[in-house]
Amino acid sequence: xxxxxxxxxxxxxxxxxxxxxxxxxxxxxxxxxxxxxxxxxxxxxxxxxxxxxxxxxxxxxxxxxxxxxxxxxxxxxxxxxxxxxxxxxxxxxxxxxxxxxxxxxxxxxxxxxxxxxxxxxxxxxxxxxxxxxxxxxxxxxxxxxxxxxxxxxxxxxxxxxxxxxxxxxxxxxxxxxxxxxxxxxxxxxxxxxxxxxxxxxxxxxxxxxxxxxxxxxxxxxxxxxxxxxxxxxxxxxxxxxxxxxxxxxxxxxxxxxxxxxxxxxxxxxxxxxxxxxxxxxxxxxxxxxxxxxxxxxxxxxxxxxxxxxxxxxxxxxxxxxxxxxxxxxxxxxxxxxxxxxxxxxxxxxxxxxxxxxxxxxxxxxxxxxxxxxxxxxxxxxxxxxxxxxxxxxx
Numbered sequence: 001x002x003x004x005x006x007x008x009x010x011x012x013x014x015x016x017x018x019x020x021x022x023x024x025x026x027x028x029x030x031x032x033x034x035x036x037x038x039x040x041x042x043x044x045x046x047x048x049x050x051x052x053x054x055x056x057x058x059x060x061x062x063x064x065x066x067x068x069x070x071x072x073x074x075x076x077x078x079x080x081x082x083x084x085x086x087x088x089x090x091x092x093x094x095x096x097x098x099x100x101x102x103x104x105x106x107x108x109x110x111x112x113x114x115x116x117x118x119x120x121x122x123x124x125x126x127x128x129x130x131x132x133x134x135x136x137x138x139x140x141x142x143x144x145x146x147x148x149x150x151x152x153x154x155x156x157x158x159x160x161x162x163x164x165x166x167x168x169x170x171x172x173x174x175x176x177x178x179x180x181x182x183x184x185x186x187x188x189x190x191x192x193x194x195x196x197x198x199x200x201x202x203x204x205x206x207x208x209x210x211x212x213x214x215x216x217x218x219x220x221x222x223x224x225x226x227x228x229x230x231x232x233x234x235x236x237x238x239x240x241x242x243x244x245x246x247x248x249x250x251x252x253x254x255x256x257x258x259x260x261x262x263x264x265x266x267x268x269x270x271x272x273x274x275x276x277x278x279x280x281x282x283x284x285x286x287x288x289x290x291x292x293x294x295x296x297x298x299x300x301x302x303x304x305x306x307x308x309x310x311x312x313x314x315x316x317x318x319x320x321x322x323x324x325x326x327x328x329x330x331x332x333x334x335x336x337x338x339x340x341x342x343x344x345x346x347x348x349x350x351x352x353x354x355x356x357x358x359x360x361x362x363x364x365x366x367x368x369x370x371x372x373x374x375x376x377x378x379x380x381x382x383x384x385x386x387x388x389x390x391x392x393x394x
Contacts, residue, residue: 004046116136129153189346193227195266284302
């Protein structure tokens with residue numbers, strides 16, 4: 001090659017394609033001289049151009065490391081990959097506000113039409129800087145994900161991507177489910193069932209495991225006939241016949257932990273058909289968005305609520321860290337939840353949580369903040385329980 005620009009462009013393409021792994025050291029000056037057949041001065045100018053354009057970083061006493069380029073305006077776009085019909089507005093706009101303050105912009109990419117892998121490939125093809133992914137894919141295509149990860153960081157939301165090594169920011173649903181069961185038991189409920197949608201996502205399994213752990217810790221024995229799931233993933237019409245029949249048995253459950261808030265309509269419908277009263281006959285606690293359930297019942301729905309603003313804090317932190325150092329090891333972040341107590345659990349009104357003006361969360365004395373996730377993580381990942389800003393450490 002005759003000029004430093006050609007050398008720089010070749011190295012940049014190797015970084016973009018994954019031939020040179022992000023975060024790894026580029027070949028030494030001597031190796032580049034031999035590889036390209038140019039002078040040491042040409043190599044040094046090429047490396048300086050890579051550093052100036054954001055495709056490399058000079059590390060004292062070590063060499064030059066491959067980085068994510070910032071040479072185009074699109075490198076300031078962060079993709080938010082999720083189904084168009086289920087995007088959580090509080091999370092999206094909270095994260096976008098944080099990113100905009102640092103020169104980035106968040107844009108939604110619909111995975112319902114493209115699939116999770118296709119949406120990520122769209123982000124990569126349009127030169128996005130990174131992507132936040134709330135995947136509905138239980139078994140992702142590892143090869144396609146791997147090709148994207150070579151050139152663009154990915155941070156997963158809500159649950160991990162099976163077989164894919166990424167940062168994950170998720171609510172501490174294991175501790176949340178335990179807290180829900182403990183609360184129902186503290187109110188004197190002895191036969192606590194579980195209902196909801198069953199699938200193989202790790203967040204669903206964590207909710208179920210938390211329910212079981214909560215039952216054992218409360219001195220209660222879970223019964224298989226009290227596993228009252230009304231849906232599985234992919235089924236749009238629920239099957240509530242077994243739940244209806246179970247609620248009419250002589251030994252019917254006196255409480256139900258509902259794993260997902262969007263299944264509450266199934267529970268109300270079954271209770272109505274069975275002629276049972278909420279909360280007199282059966283108490284309810286669910287898990288999900290606190291705001292969406294405020295008007296679902298005259299007595300109000302008790303729920304393990306997610307703090308979307310805090311989750312946005314964690315996501316912003318992980319995106320920034322991943323952009324600044326793509327080679328750092330991945331982590332899983334457990335975001336604490338808040339038990340919002342209202343009438344559906346059977347608690348007396350003086351114990352009900354009072355929503356604050358911000359985020360719909362209760363005042364400290366009227367709610368229970370839940371933390372203490374068990375160590376159910378893959379090896380090689382750090383576990384984070386508290387948040388600090390990007391200037392500190394998690």
